[in-house]
Amino acid sequence: MSTALLIEQLLNGLQLGVMLFLMAAGLTLIFGVMGLINLAHGSLYMVGAFACATVAAATGSFWIGLAASLAAAALAGAIVEILVIRRLYERDHLDQVLATFALILIFSEGTRWLFGSFPLYLDIPPLLQGAVPLPGGGQYQLYRLAIIGVGVVVAVGLYLMIARTRLGMRIRAGESDREMIAALGIDISTLYTVVFALGAGMAGLAGALVGALQSVQVGMGEPVLILAFVVIVIGGIGSIKGALFGAILVGVVDTMGRFLLPQALLFMLPPSQAALVGGALASMLIYIVMALILAFRPRGLFAAHS
């Protein structure tokens, strides 16, 4: 196994982690501020990917598509928040799970109705095509590096927004005491809509970025959604820092597990068996890691509310 291959896989893990962060940050923010568990977050990811693919195909520009994905997902998020989600804040988690499960059905079938069952394709923009050399030989796709870059920018931007701006101050205040900030004259329902739309926008951006790597199709949000749940459970629900840490951990562990486990098992098993057992174990690895972390810290690594 060469160093270049190892670095490539590490970068792949990082790229997956960054995508998961874009999803998990929104989920954890929505839970932290509004106390809502949103299964339909994966649908907003899908909305972003479809918006980007459609607009990019119509205008010929990936960048306009990317802007459209942000706008479409944020808008869809705001509409859903006003029509449905708003009625769920006072309900228990079971009602929230069911209502957002219903939203998934509506979004998935609605999208299939509008766009048909065939996947759409999204090309990597010319500016980001090609590869960069890696130390130790080998090359790495420029586009994937750019995704990692976007993730870092969003993470820093989110941190600055929450730590330094007035909106961020309100979000933090909303996390610690909802009644109090309403009493201080802040329009809490607008704040909730904004937070929901912000989370939706990030999910849509993630969907659009991944759309150029995979095909854009109905149901694409669900595997990512479940990984994002694992991320926020590991990180501690409500904690953005936890979401960042958990996302990178899950991304790297999952990718490296798929890469290294079959090879590690070669020392114990014949090759065909090693690939089989290694593959099966690798697909379970992050869940095992999650179970181990929870066995010691039931509220995640960076529990936000004690």
Next chain:
Amino acid sequence: MRPALSREATVNAVLALLLLAIPLAASAAGQTFYVTLATRIALLALAAVGLNIALGLGGLVSFGHAAFFGLGGYAAGIMATHAFNSEPLLFGLEASTSMPVIWLVAALACGVAALPIGAVSLRTTGVYFIMITLAFAQMIYYFAISWPAYGGEDGLPIYVRNSFPGINTATPLSYFLLCYGMLILGLVLFRFLRDSRFGAALQAARQNATRLSAVGIAPFQIRLVAFVISAMITGVAGALLADLNRFVSPSMLSWHMSGELIVLIILGGKGRLFGPVAGAMLYVLFEYALGSYTERWQLFLGLILLGVVLFARGGLLGLIAGRERHG
């Protein structure tokens, strides 16, 4: 006098009779399709009766019961495959095609899986519990997909439906009656558990865990036992459904299935004896009626479900039989 209760008892009896009478009539008229539909209702209801112990009585929102449903299904599939190929199972044990043996294996397998899953998940509460049970179910789902020995992603066919002593399981009506009998058995067990000392402790753990601890009963053990029993019942239902379809695939383990099982309970009425039955009847009828009008039936199912959650709390039984009595 308990008018609300007796009204619910009447509704329950009507539902039980309807579910029995319709397939009998359909079978007499030669419409075996409806018999199969009713069998599906009975089995989904049985799976949901299992979940209702954890969710309805214990307040444990398990979003991973598809894991046990699917495990039960795979128990039936794997046993049938080994028996078909005359291969021994682990440790040279003979595979059996006798349903009671398969149900026992399915229940045991689910119990063995539910014990560690429950032990880790029950250390948490609320949203964490929902997500962790979901994650464990996904783990088993991905394992089933990536393990090719039993069909992997393609699933596992059961060439000949497994047998039950004294009953010809190949005819739709007799298989329905077998499944109906199992559903009634499940309902009797649910009722027995609910009214037992154990059930009282479980419901107390849902209502106020601190008080329960104060009287000297640890909620964790009670919940864990409930979770395991719940998983075992759902597993037996899975084994029966695999035999109905003569096919088991990872889709039985998928999180959509977990969601569906919760939906059945909520549609019918959470924590009520016949909630899962009413829910399964409604769900399968929606699926069938909407499905014959439009391919996009899931869209309308979503809208209906949203309406039920937002406006009709208490489900169908809540609408017909009034609010649940407490105390």
